[in-house]
Amino acid sequence: MNEYSAHTDRLYEDPDIASFYDIDNAWSADLDCCRSLAAGTASLLDLGCGTGRFAAELARRSDCAVYGVDPAAAMLDIARHRPGGDRVTWVQGDGRGVRLGRRFDLVVMTGHAFQVFLTQADRQAALRTIATHLEPEGRFIFDSRNPAVAEWREWTPEQSGRRIEHPRFGAVEAWNDVSHDPETAVVTYGTHYRVSADGRMLSSHSRIAFASRSELERLLDEAGLEVEDWYGDWERRPCTPTSPDFIPLGRLRRSS
Numbered sequence: 517m518n519e520y521s522a523h524t525d526r527l528y529e530d531p532d533i534a535s536f537y538d539i540d541n542a543w544s545a546d547l548d549c550c551r552s553l554a555a556g557t558a559s560l561l562d563l564g565c566g567t568g569r570f571a572a573e574l575a576r577r578s579d580c581a582v583y584g585v586d587p588a589a590a591m592l593d594i595a596r597h598r599p600g601g602d603r604v605t606w607v608q609g610d611g612r613g614v615r616l617g618r619r620f621d622l623v624v625m626t627g628h629a630f631q632v633f634l635t636q637a638d639r640q641a642a643l644r645t646i647a648t649h650l651e652p653e654g655r656f657i658f659d660s661r662n663p664a665v666a667e668w669r670e671w672t673p674e675q676s677g678r679r680i681e682h683p684r685f686g687a688v689e690a691w692n693d694v695s696h697d698p699e700t701a702v703v704t705y706g707t708h709y710r711v712s713a714d715g716r717m718l719s720s721h722s723r724i725a726f727a728s729r730s731e732l733e734r735l736l737d738e739a740g741l742e743v744e745d746w747y748g749d750w751e752r753r754p755c756t757p758t759s760p761d762f763i764p765l766g767r768l769r770r771s772s
């Protein structure tokens with residue numbers, strides 16, 4: 517254990533539950549956007565890389581030196597074994613404190629991984645990690661959901677119920693449940709999988725934070741990061757008060 521208190525989340529730490537991640541999370545616009553930003557770059561760091569969907573795909577299709585960092589061994593295990601996984605340097609580490617001793621042309625955090633940082637101190641530490649690993653002309657991008665949109669209201673059993681076909685478990689019923697603490701802006705959500713064949717339940721309880729844009733602006737500035745563009749979604753639409761996401765694309769602040 518390092519200086520940070522690690523919250524163990526079975527969603528990512530339990531190999532059986534982690535094996536649902538790619539089925540429940542298709543390749544989407546965030547990864548397309550990062551792929552276009554990565555075109556022609558020589559090095560990329562994927563912080564909170566999870567099952568390595570993006571890192572492995574990029575490494576497979578380019579000469580880019582790709583690093584993926586994640587604390588969850590079960591997620592990294594999937595990452596290592598996917599096509600292209602052998603071309604990525606995987607590091608089991610915490611985005612708040614990891615130091616890789618090198619810099620990158622592009623640092624990304626996709627899939628709202630930034631929201632796993634529950635306190636301002638955690639978010640500040642993660643942004644310092646980004647700054648520490650950027651080349652002078654390197655760029656970063658990440659996404660954090662807009663609290664004003666309150667997307668978590670949809671994560672109810674009624675609205676989230678879905679049927680999944682899992683290669684090992686067969687037919688599975690899946691759903692979420694959720695609670696929101698307005699004091700801390702932390703959302704706690706359950707993810708539940710019930711295997712149809714034998715009724716076995718696989719469940720996790722996760723916590724994520726919904727930081728305000730003004731807090732992100734302040735923390736980015738404190739970390740020495742400069743934002744070139746704020747997008748409101750991964751189609752790169754402008755960020756407005758009702759956009760689903762806050763997506764800063766930026767770089768190290770140039771000294772004046």
Ligand SMILES: C[S@@+](CC[C@H](N)C(=O)[O-])C[C@H]1O[C@@H](n2cnc3c(N)ncnc32)[C@H](O)[C@@H]1O
Pocket residue numbers: 528541563564565566567568569585586587588591609610611612625626627628629632
């Ligand atoms: C929603 S997943 C996103 C994974 C990946 N970026 C993607 O787009 O598929 C969030 C990831 O953040 C990781 N994570 C949790 N705590 C973390 C921390 N302290 N530092 C870095 N990553 C962390 C989890 O293990 C998980 O893999």
